[in-house]
Amino acid sequence: ILSNAGKRNILIATSVCSRGLDISSLVLVVNFKCPTYVEDYIHRIGRTGRAGRKGTAITFFTQSDENFCVPLEKILQLNKQSVPK
Numbered sequence: 127i128l129s130n131a132g133k134r135n136i137l138i139a140t141s142v143c144s145r146g147l148d149i150s151s152l153v154l155v156v157n158f159k160c161p162t163y164v165e166d167y168i169h170r171i172g173r174t175g176r177a178g179r180k181g182t183a184i185t186f187f188t189q190s191d192e193n194f195c196v197p198l199e200k201i202l203q204l205n206k207q208s209v210p211k
Contacts, residue, residue: 141166147173155183160191164201167194 137149141161155174161167167185174181187195202209 157185164197
């Protein structure tokens, strides 16, 4: 979020904020901890790109998150999103 003074505002939040927040100028969501369920992922990334705007979501994975990869790949493909190798 860019303020009038040209400074960047950053919101750091827990998963509790994945539902109910509507910040129209939010352009980036970074998931430092991979969600367990696809529904949680959708709600988390849904905070960016609201109302037809473009946004970016980045999710970090570890080996312990590999069970989430297949369901995530399917949901990304269904929504015509690029799937990194």
